[in-house]
Amino acid sequence: METKILTATDIPVAVEFLREGELVAFPTETVYGLGAVATDAAAVKKVYQAKGRPSDNPLIVTVSDAAMMRKYVAEVPEAAEKLIEKFWPGPLTILFKVKPGTLPDIVTGGLATVAIRNPKDQLTQDLISQLGLPIVGPSANTSTKPSPTSAQHVYHDLQGKIAAVLDHGETKIGLESTIIDLTTKQPIILRPGQISQQELAAALGQEVLLNSGKVADSQVPKAPGMKYRHYAPAAQVIIVDQPEDFAELKVDQETGVVALDKVLSKYNFVNTYSLGADLASASHNLFAALRYFDQKASINKIYVQGFQTGSLAPAYMNRLEKAAAGKHYR
Ligand code: TXA
Ligand code: MG
Numbered sequence: 199m200e201t202k203i204l205t206a207t208d209i210p211v212a213v214e215f216l217r218e219g220e221l222v223a224f225p226t227e228t229v230y231g232l233g234a235v236a237t238d239a240a241a242v243k244k245v246y247q248a249k250g251r252p253s254d255n256p257l258i259v260t261v262s263d264a265a266m267m268r269k270y271v272a273e274v275p276e277a278a279e280k281l282i283e284k285f286w287p288g289p290l291t292i293l294f295k296v297k298p299g300t301l302p303d304i305v306t307g308g309l310a311t312v313a314i315r316n317p318k319d320q321l322t323q324d325l326i327s328q329l330g331l332p333i334v335g336p337s338a339n340t341s342t343k344p345s346p347t348s349a350q351h352v353y354h355d356l357q358g359k360i361a362a363v364l365d366h367g368e369t370k371i372g373l374e375s376t377i378i379d380l381t382t383k384q385p386i387i388l389r390p391g392q393i394s395q396q397e398l399a400a401a402l403g404q405e406v407l408l409n410s411g412k413v414a415d416s417q418v419p420k421a422p423g424m425k426y427r428h429y430a431p432a433a434q435v436i437i438v439d440q441p442e443d444f445a446e447l448k449v450d451q452e453t454g455v456v457a458l459d460k461v462l463s464k465y466n467f468v469n470t471y472s473l474g475a476d477l478a479s480a481s482h483n484l485f486a487a488l489r490y491f492d493q494k495a496s497i498n499k500i501y502v503q504g505f506q507t508g509s510l511a512p513a514y515m516n517r518l519e520k521a522a523a524g525k526h527y528r
Pocket of ligand 1 (some may be wrong): 226228229230231232255256257258289293306308311312313315317335336337338373374375377388
Protein backbone atom coordinates (compact mmCIF):
# COMPACT_ATOMS: atom_id res chain seq x y z
CA MET A 199 0.00 0.00 0.00
CA GLU A 200 1.25 3.46 -0.88
CA THR A 201 0.76 5.90 2.00
CA LYS A 202 -0.46 9.28 0.72
CA ILE A 203 0.40 12.60 2.37
CA LEU A 204 -2.79 14.70 2.32
CA THR A 205 -3.37 18.38 3.16
CA ALA A 206 -6.37 20.61 3.97
CA THR A 207 -7.89 20.48 0.46
CA ASP A 208 -7.82 16.65 0.50
CA ILE A 209 -10.19 16.19 3.44
CA PRO A 210 -12.86 14.56 1.20
CA VAL A 211 -10.23 12.01 0.12
CA ALA A 212 -9.42 11.24 3.75
CA VAL A 213 -13.15 10.88 4.56
CA GLU A 214 -13.53 8.41 1.67
CA PHE A 215 -10.58 6.29 2.89
CA LEU A 216 -12.13 6.11 6.36
CA ARG A 217 -15.57 5.17 4.95
CA GLU A 218 -13.88 2.33 3.04
CA GLY A 219 -12.44 0.97 6.28
CA GLU A 220 -8.90 2.28 5.69
CA LEU A 221 -6.60 4.02 8.20
CA VAL A 222 -5.82 7.74 8.09
CA ALA A 223 -3.43 9.44 10.51
CA PHE A 224 -4.62 12.88 11.65
CA PRO A 225 -3.17 15.97 13.36
CA THR A 226 -4.11 17.17 16.85
CA GLU A 227 -2.69 19.85 19.14
CA THR A 228 -0.86 17.13 21.14
CA VAL A 229 0.50 14.41 18.83
CA TYR A 230 -0.70 12.78 15.58
CA GLY A 231 -3.39 10.10 15.96
CA LEU A 232 -4.15 6.99 13.91
CA GLY A 233 -7.76 7.11 12.75
CA ALA A 234 -10.27 4.42 11.76
CA VAL A 235 -14.07 4.62 12.00
CA ALA A 236 -14.73 3.78 15.66
CA THR A 237 -17.91 1.81 14.91
CA ASP A 238 -16.16 -0.40 12.32
CA ALA A 239 -14.56 -3.32 14.22
CA ALA A 240 -12.66 -4.59 11.16
CA ALA A 241 -11.11 -1.16 10.53
CA VAL A 242 -10.20 -0.78 14.23
CA LYS A 243 -8.48 -4.19 14.14
CA LYS A 244 -6.16 -2.82 11.45
CA VAL A 245 -5.11 -0.03 13.84
CA TYR A 246 -3.76 -2.56 16.34
CA GLN A 247 -1.97 -4.40 13.52
CA ALA A 248 -0.40 -1.29 11.99
CA LYS A 249 0.91 -0.10 15.38
CA GLY A 250 1.84 -3.55 16.68
CA ARG A 251 -0.24 -2.64 19.74
CA PRO A 252 -1.29 -5.24 22.35
CA SER A 253 -5.01 -5.88 21.88
CA ASP A 254 -5.88 -5.43 25.57
CA ASN A 255 -4.92 -1.74 25.40
CA PRO A 256 -8.12 0.23 24.63
CA LEU A 257 -8.31 3.16 22.21
CA ILE A 258 -9.39 6.76 22.65
CA VAL A 259 -12.51 7.71 20.68
CA THR A 260 -12.09 11.07 18.93
CA VAL A 261 -15.16 13.27 18.31
CA SER A 262 -15.76 16.58 16.53
CA ASP A 263 -17.91 18.00 19.37
CA ALA A 264 -19.71 17.16 22.62
CA ALA A 265 -22.95 16.33 20.77
CA MET A 266 -21.19 13.42 19.02
CA MET A 267 -19.78 12.26 22.39
CA ARG A 268 -23.31 12.06 23.89
CA LYS A 269 -24.33 9.32 21.44
CA TYR A 270 -21.75 6.91 22.86
CA VAL A 271 -21.87 7.45 26.62
CA ALA A 272 -24.37 6.12 29.18
CA GLU A 273 -24.31 9.26 31.32
CA VAL A 274 -22.58 12.62 31.53
CA PRO A 275 -21.75 13.52 35.14
CA GLU A 276 -22.00 17.16 36.22
CA ALA A 277 -18.21 17.25 36.60
CA ALA A 278 -17.77 16.21 32.96
CA GLU A 279 -20.10 18.99 31.81
CA LYS A 280 -17.91 21.50 33.64
CA LEU A 281 -14.68 20.21 32.08
CA ILE A 282 -16.17 20.02 28.59
CA GLU A 283 -17.40 23.60 28.88
CA LYS A 284 -13.98 24.80 29.97
CA PHE A 285 -11.51 22.60 28.07
CA TRP A 286 -13.13 21.21 24.87
CA PRO A 287 -12.00 21.32 22.17
CA GLY A 288 -8.60 20.83 23.79
CA PRO A 289 -6.03 18.39 25.18
CA LEU A 290 -8.27 16.65 27.73
CA THR A 291 -9.52 13.06 27.39
CA ILE A 292 -12.43 12.12 29.66
CA LEU A 293 -13.46 8.61 30.73
CA PHE A 294 -17.21 7.93 30.56
CA LYS A 295 -19.41 4.89 31.11
CA VAL A 296 -19.95 3.58 27.61
CA LYS A 297 -23.52 3.33 26.24
CA PRO A 298 -23.90 -0.44 25.72
CA GLY A 299 -23.99 -1.62 22.12
CA THR A 300 -22.71 1.62 20.56
CA LEU A 301 -19.02 0.75 20.16
CA PRO A 302 -17.33 -2.57 19.36
CA ASP A 303 -15.45 -4.29 22.24
CA ILE A 304 -12.18 -3.97 20.31
CA VAL A 305 -12.33 -0.19 20.92
CA THR A 306 -12.89 -0.30 24.68
CA GLY A 307 -10.95 -3.48 25.36
CA GLY A 308 -14.24 -4.81 26.72
CA LEU A 309 -14.14 -2.26 29.60
CA ALA A 310 -17.32 -0.56 30.83
CA THR A 311 -15.70 2.81 30.16
CA VAL A 312 -14.71 4.69 27.03
CA ALA A 313 -12.09 7.44 26.78
CA ILE A 314 -13.33 10.36 24.66
CA ARG A 315 -11.32 13.24 23.24
CA ASN A 316 -12.25 16.36 21.28
CA PRO A 317 -8.98 17.70 19.86
CA LYS A 318 -8.37 21.29 18.86
CA ASP A 319 -7.29 21.04 15.23
CA GLN A 320 -9.42 22.47 12.45
CA LEU A 321 -8.52 19.82 9.85
CA THR A 322 -9.38 16.98 12.21
CA GLN A 323 -12.62 18.65 13.32
CA ASP A 324 -13.61 19.01 9.64
CA LEU A 325 -12.57 15.42 8.92
CA ILE A 326 -14.72 13.97 11.71
CA SER A 327 -17.72 16.21 11.16
CA GLN A 328 -17.75 15.47 7.41
CA LEU A 329 -17.44 11.75 8.18
CA GLY A 330 -20.29 12.07 10.69
CA LEU A 331 -18.81 9.33 12.89
CA PRO A 332 -16.15 9.25 15.62
CA ILE A 333 -12.70 7.83 14.85
CA VAL A 334 -10.38 5.96 17.16
CA GLY A 335 -7.23 7.91 17.92
CA PRO A 336 -4.23 6.22 19.47
CA SER A 337 -0.95 8.00 18.84
CA ALA A 338 0.18 7.24 15.27
CA ASN A 339 3.53 5.64 16.16
CA THR A 340 4.75 2.07 16.16
CA SER A 341 3.96 0.70 19.62
CA THR A 342 6.80 1.47 22.16
CA LYS A 343 8.26 4.29 19.99
CA PRO A 344 7.89 8.00 20.85
CA SER A 345 4.57 9.55 19.79
CA PRO A 346 4.69 11.42 16.45
CA THR A 347 4.72 15.20 16.52
CA SER A 348 4.92 15.61 12.72
CA ALA A 349 3.49 13.91 9.63
CA GLN A 350 7.05 12.82 8.80
CA HIS A 351 7.29 10.90 12.09
CA VAL A 352 4.05 9.10 11.21
CA TYR A 353 5.31 8.35 7.72
CA HIS A 354 8.57 6.97 9.11
CA ASP A 355 6.76 4.48 11.36
CA LEU A 356 3.69 3.56 9.31
CA GLN A 357 4.46 4.05 5.60
CA GLY A 358 3.03 1.16 3.58
CA LYS A 359 0.72 0.19 6.47
CA ILE A 360 -1.88 3.00 6.33
CA ALA A 361 -3.77 4.73 3.50
CA ALA A 362 -2.82 8.31 4.33
CA VAL A 363 -1.51 10.96 6.72
CA LEU A 364 -3.33 14.28 6.93
CA ASP A 365 -0.45 16.75 7.31
CA HIS A 366 -1.00 19.91 9.36
CA GLY A 367 2.59 20.65 10.31
CA GLU A 368 4.21 20.11 13.70
CA THR A 369 1.90 19.64 16.65
CA LYS A 370 1.81 22.48 19.18
CA ILE A 371 2.03 20.80 22.56
CA GLY A 372 4.03 17.67 21.77
CA LEU A 373 2.88 15.54 24.73
CA GLU A 374 -0.36 13.53 24.70
CA SER A 375 -3.60 14.73 26.30
CA THR A 376 -4.36 14.64 30.01
CA ILE A 377 -6.66 11.67 30.75
CA ILE A 378 -9.13 12.10 33.63
CA ASP A 379 -11.37 9.42 35.10
CA LEU A 380 -14.64 10.83 36.48
CA THR A 381 -16.29 7.42 36.94
CA THR A 382 -14.56 6.97 40.33
CA LYS A 383 -15.56 8.56 43.69
CA GLN A 384 -12.79 11.12 43.35
CA PRO A 385 -11.63 12.38 39.97
CA ILE A 386 -8.24 10.90 39.10
CA ILE A 387 -5.74 11.79 36.40
CA LEU A 388 -4.65 8.58 34.66
CA ARG A 389 -2.09 10.35 32.46
CA PRO A 390 -0.74 13.87 33.09
CA GLY A 391 -0.75 16.33 30.18
CA GLN A 392 -0.72 20.06 29.50
CA ILE A 393 -3.99 20.59 31.39
CA SER A 394 -2.68 20.27 34.93
CA GLN A 395 -3.97 18.76 38.18
CA GLN A 396 -4.33 22.32 39.60
CA GLU A 397 -6.35 23.58 36.61
CA LEU A 398 -8.68 20.57 36.78
CA ALA A 399 -9.18 20.93 40.53
CA ALA A 400 -9.94 24.64 40.11
CA ALA A 401 -12.45 23.96 37.32
CA LEU A 402 -14.19 21.24 39.36
CA GLY A 403 -13.97 22.95 42.75
CA GLN A 404 -12.83 19.59 44.10
CA GLU A 405 -9.61 17.70 44.82
CA VAL A 406 -8.23 15.76 41.84
CA LEU A 407 -5.88 12.83 42.39
CA LEU A 408 -2.86 12.15 40.20
CA ASN A 409 -2.02 8.53 39.48
CA SER A 410 1.77 8.72 39.60
CA GLY A 411 2.02 5.25 38.06
CA LYS A 412 4.30 4.34 40.95
CA VAL A 413 1.68 3.01 43.35
CA ALA A 414 0.98 -0.69 43.16
CA ASP A 415 -2.45 -0.19 44.71
CA SER A 416 -4.99 -2.36 42.92
CA GLN A 417 -7.74 0.07 43.99
CA VAL A 418 -6.31 2.76 41.76
CA PRO A 419 -7.60 2.49 38.21
CA LYS A 420 -4.93 2.86 35.56
CA ALA A 421 -4.82 3.61 31.89
CA PRO A 422 -4.07 0.07 30.67
CA GLY A 423 -1.46 1.39 28.24
CA MET A 424 0.67 2.77 31.07
CA LYS A 425 2.00 -0.71 31.90
CA TYR A 426 3.77 -1.12 28.58
CA ARG A 427 7.27 -0.07 27.54
CA HIS A 428 7.01 3.39 26.01
CA TYR A 429 8.78 6.14 24.12
CA ALA A 430 11.88 4.01 24.16
CA PRO A 431 14.70 4.59 21.68
CA ALA A 432 17.23 1.79 21.18
CA ALA A 433 19.88 3.79 23.12
CA GLN A 434 19.93 4.07 26.93
CA VAL A 435 18.21 7.29 28.05
CA ILE A 436 19.50 8.92 31.27
CA ILE A 437 17.75 11.84 32.99
CA VAL A 438 19.92 14.75 34.16
CA ASP A 439 17.91 16.55 36.83
CA GLN A 440 20.23 19.44 37.67
CA PRO A 441 21.50 21.73 34.88
CA GLU A 442 24.89 22.00 36.64
CA ASP A 443 25.36 18.21 36.36
CA PHE A 444 25.89 18.60 32.61
CA ALA A 445 29.37 19.96 33.50
CA GLU A 446 30.46 16.53 34.80
CA LEU A 447 29.07 14.28 32.08
CA LYS A 448 31.52 11.96 30.36
CA VAL A 449 30.49 12.43 26.78
CA ASP A 450 32.00 10.78 23.69
CA GLN A 451 31.11 10.26 20.00
CA GLU A 452 28.47 7.72 20.99
CA THR A 453 26.64 9.99 23.42
CA GLY A 454 23.71 12.29 22.59
CA VAL A 455 22.79 15.29 24.77
CA VAL A 456 19.27 16.77 24.83
CA ALA A 457 18.91 20.01 26.83
CA LEU A 458 17.80 23.65 26.76
CA ASP A 459 19.77 26.11 24.60
CA LYS A 460 21.16 27.83 27.69
CA VAL A 461 22.68 24.52 28.86
CA LEU A 462 24.02 23.42 25.46
CA SER A 463 25.64 26.80 24.80
CA LYS A 464 27.93 26.34 27.85
CA TYR A 465 29.60 23.15 26.64
CA ASN A 466 31.02 21.58 23.50
CA PHE A 467 29.07 18.35 23.31
CA VAL A 468 29.47 16.56 19.96
CA ASN A 469 25.94 15.28 19.37
CA THR A 470 23.20 17.58 20.61
CA TYR A 471 19.49 18.21 20.14
CA SER A 472 18.05 21.44 21.53
CA LEU A 473 14.95 21.53 23.71
CA GLY A 474 14.67 25.25 22.97
CA ALA A 475 14.23 28.01 25.51
CA ASP A 476 11.90 26.67 28.18
CA LEU A 477 9.73 23.80 29.43
CA ALA A 478 7.01 24.50 26.82
CA SER A 479 9.47 24.15 23.95
CA ALA A 480 11.09 21.18 25.73
CA SER A 481 7.69 19.43 25.80
CA HIS A 482 7.19 20.28 22.13
CA ASN A 483 10.65 18.89 21.22
CA LEU A 484 11.10 15.86 23.52
CA PHE A 485 9.73 13.13 21.24
CA ALA A 486 11.45 14.56 18.15
CA ALA A 487 14.74 14.55 20.10
CA LEU A 488 14.36 10.88 21.06
CA ARG A 489 13.50 10.01 17.45
CA TYR A 490 16.47 12.02 16.14
CA PHE A 491 18.98 9.97 18.13
CA ASP A 492 17.09 6.73 17.50
CA GLN A 493 17.89 7.23 13.81
CA LYS A 494 21.63 7.37 14.57
CA ALA A 495 22.92 3.83 15.02
CA SER A 496 26.20 5.13 16.51
CA ILE A 497 24.49 6.68 19.54
CA ASN A 498 24.19 4.31 22.49
CA LYS A 499 23.54 6.73 25.36
CA ILE A 500 21.33 9.84 25.50
CA TYR A 501 21.40 12.33 28.40
CA VAL A 502 18.15 14.30 28.60
CA GLN A 503 17.46 17.33 30.81
CA GLY A 504 14.83 16.83 33.52
CA PHE A 505 12.52 19.52 34.97
CA GLN A 506 11.19 19.71 38.53
CA THR A 507 9.10 22.87 38.35
CA GLY A 508 6.51 24.34 35.99
CA SER A 509 2.96 23.21 35.26
CA LEU A 510 4.11 20.98 32.37
CA ALA A 511 6.74 19.24 34.54
CA PRO A 512 4.56 16.26 35.63
CA ALA A 513 3.59 15.51 32.00
CA TYR A 514 7.12 15.98 30.63
CA MET A 515 8.72 13.89 33.38
CA ASN A 516 6.07 11.16 33.05
CA ARG A 517 7.11 10.59 29.40
CA LEU A 518 10.83 11.01 30.09
CA GLU A 519 10.79 8.58 33.05
CA LYS A 520 9.26 5.96 30.76
CA ALA A 521 11.79 6.57 27.98
CA ALA A 522 14.60 6.26 30.55
CA ALA A 523 12.98 3.33 32.38
CA GLY A 524 13.48 5.45 35.52
CA LYS A 525 17.26 5.90 35.11
CA HIS A 526 18.65 9.18 36.49
CA TYR A 527 22.24 10.50 36.35
CA ARG A 528 22.26 10.74 40.16
O1 TXA B 1 -3.29 13.30 22.94
C1 TXA B 1 -3.74 12.16 22.84
O2 TXA B 1 -4.51 11.66 23.70
C2 TXA B 1 -3.37 11.33 21.60
C3 TXA B 1 -3.95 12.04 20.38
C4 TXA B 1 -3.67 11.31 19.09
O3 TXA B 1 -5.34 12.24 20.53
N1 TXA B 1 -3.80 9.97 21.70
C5 TXA B 1 -3.21 9.06 22.52
O4 TXA B 1 -3.73 7.76 22.45
O5 TXA B 1 -2.30 9.34 23.26
P1 TXA B 1 -2.95 6.48 23.03
O6 TXA B 1 -3.76 5.31 22.63
O7 TXA B 1 -1.54 6.51 22.59
O8 TXA B 1 -3.07 6.64 24.57
C6 TXA B 1 -4.34 6.51 25.17
C7 TXA B 1 -4.23 5.94 26.55
C8 TXA B 1 -3.69 4.52 26.60
O9 TXA B 1 -2.73 4.45 27.63
C9 TXA B 1 -4.92 3.69 26.92
O10 TXA B 1 -4.58 2.57 27.69
C10 TXA B 1 -5.77 4.67 27.70
O11 TXA B 1 -5.57 5.89 27.07
N2 TXA B 1 -7.21 4.33 27.63
C11 TXA B 1 -7.99 4.25 26.54
N3 TXA B 1 -9.25 3.87 26.87
C12 TXA B 1 -9.25 3.72 28.20
C13 TXA B 1 -10.24 3.33 29.17
N4 TXA B 1 -11.48 3.03 28.81
N5 TXA B 1 -9.87 3.29 30.47
C14 TXA B 1 -8.61 3.62 30.86
N6 TXA B 1 -7.65 3.97 29.99
C15 TXA B 1 -7.95 4.02 28.70
MG1 MG C 1 0.42 6.18 22.48
